[in-house]
Amino acid sequence: MENIAAGEEYLILAHRPFPEAQPYAETGPIFLHRRECEAAAPSGDLPQILRQSEEYILRGYGADQRIRYGSGKVVSRAQMISYATALLGDPETAFVHVRSASNNCYQARIERA
Numbered sequence: 001m002e003n004i005a006a007g008e009e010y011l012i013l014a015h016r017p018f019p020e021a022q023p024y025a026e027t028g029p030i031f032l033h034r035r036e037c038e039a040a041a042p043s044g045d046l047p048q049i050l051r052q053s054e055e056y057i058l059r060g061y062g063a064d065q066r067i068r069y070g071s072g073k074v075v076s077r078a079q080m081i082s083y084a085t086a087l088l089g090d091p092e093t094a095f096v097h098v099r100s101a102s103n104n105c106y107q108a109r110i111e112r113a
Helices: 077-088
Strands: 010-015 028-033 055-061 073-076 095-100 106-110
Touching: 055 077, 073 077, 077 095
Parallel strands: none
Antiparallel strands: 010 028, 055 073, 055 095, 095 106
């Protein structure tokens, strides 16, 4: 997984990272390489795409796909893994979304291993 280089062809699609429409199911743009590229391999480290900015919004969601109020927080890149780990330490949190701190764009979903 890598950023799209200047001048490279890409696709822009509307993406809703939830299985069905509901009040918390935000839809936003995602940018994809037009060419085929490899997905990031699972690891305990941040993928390259999440090393681009200094701050991100992390937000926990329940199994019902609803925001867990009080879980959303702007964190530095250095705090991302520890805060996601803390959110997932609560059994009521099913997954965590990582979003851009500047534009609220969806970046990734973090789940328990």
